[in-house]
Amino acid sequence: MEVELALVPPIIRLNHSRRRYAFRILKLSLKYPIRLEFKKSFQRSRYLEIIESNIDSIYSLNTNLKRDYIAKMSQIEIIVNSIKELIDPKDLETIRHFYFAPWNREVPYKITISRQPKEETTILHNIYLKTLYNNSSVLSIYIDGSQTKKGIGIGLGLVVYSHETPYIPVVAKYRESRNIGASAIVYNRELEGVTRAIKYASSKAKRGELFNIYTDN
Numbered sequence: 001m002e003v004e005l006a007l008v009p010p011i012i013r014l015n016h017s018r019r020r021y022a023f024r025i026l027k028l029s030l031k032y033p034i035r036l037e038f039k040k041s042f043q044r045s046r047y048l049e050i051i052e053s054n055i056d057s058i059y060s061l062n063t064n065l066k067r068d069y070i071a072k073m074s075q076i077e078i079i080v081n082s083i084k085e086l087i088d089p090k091d092l093e094t095i096r097h098f099y100f101a102p103w104n105r106e107v108p109y110k111i112t113i114s115r116q117p118k119e120e121t122t123i124l125h126n127i128y129l130k131t132l133y134n135n136s137s138v139l140s141i142y143i144d145g146s147q148t149k150k151g152i153g154i155g156l157g158l159v160v161y162s163h164e165t166p167y168i169p170v171v172a173k174y175r176e177s178r179n180i181g182a183s184a185i186v187y188n189r190e191l192e193g194v195t196r197a198i199k200y201a202s203s204k205a206k207r208g209e210l211f212n213i214y215t216d217n
Contacts, residue, residue, distance in 0.1 A: 015082060022080065023083065039089075041076045129168050135164070136164035137208055137210060139163070139204075139210070141212065141214065142158070143197050144193070144216060145186070145190060156196075158177070158193060
């Protein structure tokens with residue numbers, strides 16, 4: 001069955017998983033308990049390797065050394081042993097844990113939800129657009145979705161306007177439309193629209209530019 005499924009032998013798959021786990025341990029903080037034990041086991045493994053390479057001379061001097069230092073390996077030592085020939089701890093790149101702590105970061109965007117009726121929101125939006133006249137560093141992205149013919153799917157549109165003119169722009173800087181499938185729901189279209197707007201902004205953004213993304217839901 002393994003041959004028919006093109007699967008490598010279990011011993012290879014298990015060794016691969018064990019090595020991946022070992023490399024993952026090396027990425028942990030030096031103060032992490034498992035990382036501390038890993039370091040001790042790695043040092044012990046190197047020491048045993050030196051002893052084993054000179055076992056004949058050592059054994060002739062003291063028979064207890066062989067029994068004391070070449071003992072049954074623990075699980076952590078087995079894991080260490082699987083990668084000891086692949087790395088040198090002294091050459092590993094230093095990882096600065098929590099240098100960019102998630103709880104100390106600020107997202108580069110803010111979300112504003114209008115609490116006003118659509119008619120008043122439209123008026124306020126047009127007033128805001130007038131404050132952007134001749135401002136080439138601001139781009140507005142509008143997204144909207146609609147149900148197409150039954151059985152065809154959800155349509156999605158995205159249009160981008162630049163405010164470098166002395167009036168509300170009417171010519172789009174960029175536009176695209178697509179069908180996201182017959183199995184999509186309204187939530188899918190809104191999420192897909194915002195996602196594509198963010199991707200567009202990320203691909204075009206320059207220092208000092210501001211992107212406003214508008215969605216009606």
